[in-house]
Amino acid sequence: MKLLKYLIQKEFIQILRDKTLLPMMTVLPIIQLILLSIAASNEVKNVRLAIVDKDQSEMSRQLSNKVVANDRFSIVAAPFNNNQAMDLMQADKVDIILEVPQNFEKEFYRGEAPKLQMLVNAINGQQATIGSGYLSSIIGSLNQEIVLNEPVLFNSNSNNNSNATIIVSNNTWYNPELKYPHFMAPGILAELTALLTIILSAMNIVKEREVGTIEQINVTPIKKWQLIVGKLIPFLCIGMFVLTVGLTVAKLVFDIPMRGSLLLIYGYGFVNIICVLGLGLLISNFANTQQQAIFIAFFFVMIFILMCGLFTPIDSMPTWAQYFTIPNPLAHFISVTRKVLLKGSGFMDVKLEFFYTFILAIIFNSLAIWTYQKQE
Amino acid sequence: MNDEKVIQVQDLTKKFGDFTAVDAITFDVYRGEIFGFLGANGAGKTTAMKMLNGxxxxxxxxxxxxxxxxxxxxxxxxxxxxxxxxxxxxxxDLTVKENIRFYGGVYGLSKQKIKDKTDQILEELQLTEVASKLVKALPLGWKQRLAFAISMVHDPKIVFLDEPTGGVDPAVRRQFWEAIYEAAKGGSTIFVTTHYMDEAEYCDRVSIMVDGKIEALDTPDNLKAHYNAESMDEVFLKLARN
Known part of the structure; x- marks a missing residue:
């Protein structure tokens, strides 16, 4: 198509001549990728602990030593009573209060199963659950050690309940060292690519509308689909470029695994970017100013990011909300990059993502063409 | 001027909600004519023109x-x-040459035709030296003349000019009108809106729009005679005051 060639040529000249665009396409994604992959961590570190030791026994000391030995926890206070401890939590100085009751040691050796109390500040629910989980397992392991170290005592005392403990052993697959960046980087990579392309495309036609050149285009015999495709192709190239920059940085900086086929990532990225661009162009049809376009684009981007599984797993959303991730191209993109890069998944493993994105791409782009108005 | 009608309009109306921007206008424009479309700001000239060009x-x-x-x-x-x-x-943000190439391409001209047109426009407007400069670096008068040349890049039968000389100095306005005459001589029909009444004198026929309606339509000389006025300025003021 000859006409299309001129449109694309013009778009490329404008893009390459724009001095703000090139850094936006390179520097911004790199900074975001590095920063977010490291900082946006759900790992729980530095849990501040207050131990209220009412027992003051050898066993309670052993317990606190054991907890301190784990570098996730630091004991910031050892108040004498619960009220003092609660004041600390109120002042946001401690995250977890561990209360060792009086006669803890005695009851333990008597086999009476003494109770420890853990008070968790659950304002940050995730930190609370994970932190208390860690603490429970530390306490549990202390329990086992004591049982192992003093078998005679226990054999004589109770009816051999050491077998009653169920031990769960964990094997972490696909990311054995549990490196957080390995998990985050592929997701952020997808997010960045989608975000940048949606905003660029949403702004583009609106910008021409603001300047007035769109009127000149509208008075030419150009077809609506030609105009949309002519806008889409240059931005598709930008999107693929950003994806490449992102993959390179993720590999060089975080050494993320690339177990699956890169071709699959690019193939999926191609479909996904077309899909997201369609949405961006659709938005630009309904905005008269770049400001409006940005606001509408942000509305979608916020929902996409919060519901894409990047920060909160989709599996833990309510069922109705999980359906909302189906029309979310970002959710599919993240799912594909994680699966392919970390798990080495092949096409058949991500065919659903391909399917949904393909359908969305057709819907968004048809709507973009359909709602584009050459005539008032 | 000949009898072939290139624009025929009957009771053409445009409403935006309750507001009638153009109220049942009826007129014809002949081939090769310079047709002036006059009216105060907000009289509905641009809207009327936009209905004609789609x-x-x-x-x-x-x-x-x-x-x-x-x-x-x-x-x-x-x-x-x-x-x-x-x-x-x-x-x-495109150069003079790139603008010509782009619009030529969009109108489906061949590569050779685009090249010829580019040379021709650059030469006629004496823009050869700044051909590779960005359009934003040109003075307004040059930009307007370039825009006019580009609107004719595909040799259209009719060209619509919406206040083409707004904001340019008298010397450039003069050059601009020479270019318009040149185009009309080549057989193109020129449909031009303006609110400079001296420019109305250059037109073959003018129509004067007041509040969405065409109040008068004739040659400048006839209009002046009819309204017993010395200039188009006076004609316009008499019409607009009523």
Whole structure:
């Protein structure tokens, strides 16, 4: 198509001549990728602990030593009573209060199963659950050690309940060292690519509308689909470029695994970017100013990011909300990059993502063409 | 001027909600004519023009442009007309040459034709030296003349000019009108809106729009005689005051 060639040529000249665009396409994604992959961590570190030791026994000391030995926890206070401890939590100085009751040691050796109390500040629910989980397992392991170290005592005392403990052993697959960046980087990579392309495309036609050149285009015999495709192709190239920059940085900086086929990532990225661009162009049809376009684009981007599984797993959303991730191209993109890069998944493993994105791409782009108005 | 009607309009109306921007206008424009479309700001000139070039859908009435129906064949009309809008419409971040190539390409000209047109425009407007400069670096008068040349890049039968000389100095306005005469001599029909009354004198015929209606339509001389006025300025003021 000859006409299309001129449109694309013009778009490329404008893009390459724009001095703000090139850094936006390179520097911004790199900074975001590095920063977010490291900082946006759900790992729980530095849990501040207050131990209220009412027992003051050898066993309670052993317990606190054991907890301190784990570098996730630091004991910031050892108040004498619960009220003092609660004041600390109120002042946001401690995250977890561990209360060792009086006669803890005695009851333990008597086999009476003494109770420890853990008070968790659950304002940050995730930190609370994970932190208390860690603490429970530390306490549990202390329990086992004591049982192992003093078998005679226990054999004589109770009816051999050491077998009653169920031990769960964990094997972490696909990311054995549990490196957080390995998990985050592929997701952020997808997010960045989608975000940048949606905003660029949403702004583009609106910008021409603001300047007035769109009127000149509208008075030419150009077809609506030609105009949309002519806008889409240059931005598709930008999107693929950003994806490449992102993959390179993720590999060089975080050494993320690339177990699956890169071709699959690019193939999926191609479909996904077309899909997201369609949405961006659709938005630009309904905005008269770049400001409006940005606001509408942000509305979608916020929902996409919060519901894409990047920060909160989709599996833990309510069922109705999980359906909302189906029309979310970002959710599919993240799912594909994680699966392919970390798990080495092949096409058949991500065919659903391909399917949904393909359908969305057709819907968004048809709507973009359909709602584009050459005539008032 | 000859008898072939290239624009025929009957009761063409455009409403925006309750507001009637263009109220049942009826007129014809002949081939090779310079047709002046006059009126105060907000009289409905631009809206009327946009209905003719396919940018705006008429609410009612009918008309033909270059033999094509303005309601049913508005896309087809676009191939046969040129348009220079009131707002400056070239790409400021493209060079002079790139703008010509782009619009030539969009109108489907061949590569060779684009090259010829580029040379011709650069030479006629004496822009050869700044051919590779960005359009935003040019003075307004040059930009306007370039925009006019580009609106004619595909040799349209009719060219619509919406206040083409707004904001440029008298010398450039003079050059601009020379270019318009040149185009009309070549057989193109020029449909031009303006609110400079001295420019109205250059037109073959003028229509004067007041509040969405065409109040007068004739040659400048006839209008002056009819309204017993010395200049088009006076004619306009007499009409607008009523």
């Amino acid at each position: 940018l705006s859908k008429p609410t009612s009435g009918n008309g033909t442009v270059a033999g094509l129906d303005v309601i049913k064949q508005s896309e087809k009309i676009k191939e046969r007309i040129g348009y220079m809008s009131q707002r400056f419409s070239l790409y400021e």
